[in-house]
Amino acid sequence: MTDDHTLLAEDLTVGYGDRTIIEGLSLRIPSGRITAIVGPNACGKSTLLRSMSRLLTPRAGHVLLDGAAVHRMPAKELARTLGLLPQSPTAPEGITVSDLVGRGRNPHHGIFSRWTTADDEAVAEALAATETLELADRAVDELSGGQRQRVWIAMALAQRTDLLLLDEPTTFLDVSHQIEVLDLLTDLNRNRGVTVVMVLHDLNLAARYADHLVAMREGSIVTAGPAEHVLTAETVEAVFGIRNEVITDPRSGKPLMLPLGRYHVDTA
Structure with a gap:
């Protein structure tokens, strides 16, 4: 089993050039659990992950690993504890x-x-x-x-590593390989105690596989907690701007979100 580690952001402000993406954000990652960060495109999910892995230096605030600022840690020392799979690596x-x-x-x-x-x-x-x-x-x-x-x-x-951060790990994968990857990350978490933090676009897969959900919009955290608390019809509409219905997944017992468009919806 891996060692327990604390990873948290305190009053984090991050941006690119003159544009601020995240301002005053604070977040504690539950140790030994799977956390999924969800939200619409360009809401700051990847920016948050890149900041927590020290790829981006914050304008203000800190990211702390076991009480030490990650941006002041030697790169190899950090990489022995925290691993990152970025979006679109080369x-x-x-x-x-x-x-x-x-x-x-x-x-x-x-x-x-x-x-x-x-x-x-x-x-x-x-x-x-x-x-x-x-x-x-x-x-x-x-x-x-x-x-x-x-x-x-x-x-x-x-x-x-004891902590693994993944930015959209299921990108480019068909549905069978998406499930295999998420099962694999769950195995790492349950068998080795690896803390997993991942950005996911599929809300239902996030709800099924994550112990802890973080919903973001416009650089801020709207809500965070277990799937039953985060994945509600009201939160989904507030975060994504889409009408929806949330039911209980009959196989996992987790919430299951059904988006409601203008077509193919029974309004009877």
């Missing part, structure tokens, strides 16, 4: 799948350290878990979008 031209996944082990190596059996095991386990073992010798730029996404997830898994 790989060096011609790099093979096995070499890319192996780069997930870099935070565990010093200048003079050598590749070990533990590194081989971490890479093999990550390839097997993401069903990319048969792609190991292929060049990453030859793969389909869905295959590449699974390879990037494998690299994040090979890093073997």
Whole structure:
């Protein structure tokens, strides 16, 4: 099992150029749980995740990992505890799948350290878990979008961190692979105690798989808590501006959101 860690944002203000995206935001990530951040496009979900992983420096406020500001921590020290799968990552031209996944082990190596059996095991386990073992010798730029996404997830898994942040990990994946990825992240959480934070667009998958939901709009947190508290018809309409109905999923017991457009709706 992993160690417990505290990850929180305090009065965070972040932006790009002259534009402020997030202002005065505070959020505590539940340790050892799965958190899903949801909200409309351009509401600040990815900006928040990038700030919490120190890719973006805040204009004000702090992101604290175990009480220490992440933006002041040495990069390798942070990367041994916290891993990030960003949105639309890029790989060096011609790099093979096995070499890319192996780069997930870099935070565990010093200048003079050598590749070990533990590194081989971490890479093999990550390839097997993401069903990319048969792609190991292929060049990453030859793969389909869905295959590449699974390879990037494998690299994040090979890093073997206690906290894992993923920005839209199900992008480019068909529905079967979306479920496989979310099942895999649940396995990591339940079997190893990994704290998972992910941005998801599918509200129903977020409600089914996350212990804790964070709903954002226009750079602010509208509400946060368990799915039953967050995924309500009123909150969905306030956050996404769409009429909807929320029922109980008969299989998971979690809330299930039904969007109501102008067509194909029984108004009787």
